[in-house]
Amino acid sequence: xxxxxxxxxxxxxxxxxxxxxxxxxxxxxxxxxxxxxxxxxxxxxxxxxxxxxxxxxxxxxxxxxxxxxxxxxxxxxxxxxxxxxxxxxxxxxxxxxxxxxxxxxxxxxxxxxxxxxxxxxxxxxxxxxxxxxxxxxxxxxxxxxxxxxxxxxxxxxxxxxxxxxxxxxxxxxxxxxxxxxxxxxxxxxxxxxxxxxxxxxxxxxxxxxxxxxxxxxxxxxxxxxxxxxxxxxxxxxxxxxxxxxxxxxxxxxxxxxxxxxxxxxxxxxxxxxxxxxxxxxxxxxxxxxxxxxxxxxxxxxxxxxxxxxxxxxxxxxxxxxxxxxxxxxxxxxxxxxxxxxxxxxxxxxxxxxx
Numbered sequence: 001x002x003x004x005x006x007x008x009x010x011x012x013x014x015x016x017x018x019x020x021x022x023x024x025x026x027x028x029x030x031x032x033x034x035x036x037x038x039x040x041x042x043x044x045x046x047x048x049x050x051x052x053x054x055x056x057x058x059x060x061x062x063x064x065x066x067x068x069x070x071x072x073x074x075x076x077x078x079x080x081x082x083x084x085x086x087x088x089x090x091x092x093x094x095x096x097x098x099x100x101x102x103x104x105x106x107x108x109x110x111x112x113x114x115x116x117x118x119x120x121x122x123x124x125x126x127x128x129x130x131x132x133x134x135x136x137x138x139x140x141x142x143x144x145x146x147x148x149x150x151x152x153x154x155x156x157x158x159x160x161x162x163x164x165x166x167x168x169x170x171x172x173x174x175x176x177x178x179x180x181x182x183x184x185x186x187x188x189x190x191x192x193x194x195x196x197x198x199x200x201x202x203x204x205x206x207x208x209x210x211x212x213x214x215x216x217x218x219x220x221x222x223x224x225x226x227x228x229x230x231x232x233x234x235x236x237x238x239x240x241x242x243x244x245x246x247x248x249x250x251x252x253x254x255x256x257x258x259x260x261x262x263x264x265x266x267x268x269x270x271x272x273x274x275x276x277x278x279x280x281x282x283x284x285x286x287x288x289x290x291x292x293x294x295x296x297x298x299x300x301x302x303x304x305x306x307x308x309x310x311x312x313x314x315x316x317x318x319x320x321x322x323x324x325x326x327x328x329x330x331x332x333x334x335x336x337x338x339x340x341x342x343x344x345x346x347x348x349x350x351x352x353x354x
Contacts, residue, residue, distance in 0.1 A: 084125020089119040154179040155250030160190050162254050164209040172222045180223045243264050244345045293326045294319045317346040
């Protein structure tokens with residue numbers, strides 16, 4: 001593309017040189033007009049070709065920078081701003097005949113009004129992007145009463161807690177999460193603030209979160225979008241995440257119980273990592289036999305405690321005498337608590353003795 005720009009500018013330089021040489025020869029007494037025309041055209045063409053290399057480099061850099069900025073903008077924001085720009089320009093076209101009657105302002109008034117209305121339309125359309133997306137979604141679904149299922153939600157928005165948790169990287173590696181991972185800029189700012197904290201524990205958690213993001217971007221084949229927009233009228237990060245999910249028509253990925261409930265109340269889809277972890281734990285039923293290693297004492301007299309590979313606690317009745325040993329136990333009951341799943345069992349040796 002750069003070469004084509006240089007060629008076009010060189011041709012323009014040659015044509016300008018021809019015009020300049022024609023006017024120059026009319027005012028001077030030159031014996032060899034053809035030679036003079038050739039040299040002037042050649043100098044102008046070569047000069048424009050050399051200048052065009054510098055102009056093309058600057059133009060390509062500006063073009064690439066603008067392309068990167070546009071690709072980072074979500075489609076909904078871009079469409080709403082463009083629609084506002086088009087409406088503003090249409091209004092300026094309607095006012096054009098009236099503005100041309102103002103002879104005192106010259107030809108610059110219509111162009112100035114067009115530029116002002118275009119910028120105003122873009123800003124108004126961009127600020128109303130949330131309402132526009134909701135209107136389009138309702139029109140496509142035929143209204144709230146006709147909507148029977150949710151549309152495919154492309155964007156998966158990460159909150160601060162799930163980034164620091166770190167399991168999201170392993171889940172993305174397995175390929176279970178589809179679509180685009182959205183990392184809001186206000187979440188990055190919160191992570192950076194935590195990483196710069198004077199408290200050692202907070203500082204380590206913040207740095208861990210930043211390391212997880214670098215791993216997702218560089219090592220995993222996942223599409224990542226850094227959302228640079230912000231909702232300045234909202235102070236809380238959780239509220240901003242809910243608003244962003246509505247704007248992008250996406251899902252929030254979190255392990256925060258409170259944010260999970262807020263999303264459900266606001267009608268926003270949410271993916272909870274803790275719910276996923278509990279769902280994929282192996283199902284153990286009463287009467288099954290499993291092999292465990294008793295690690296420590298239990299709370300009650302004579303109890304021993306063991307753990308499955310996924311961290312599920314097993315309370316072994318009469319297992320205190322088997323601490324440090326690996327033995328076969330029989331499951332007697334399974335209790336689901338808010339902290340997770342708890343399994344009660346008794347040694348198979350005692351079962352046989354009875």
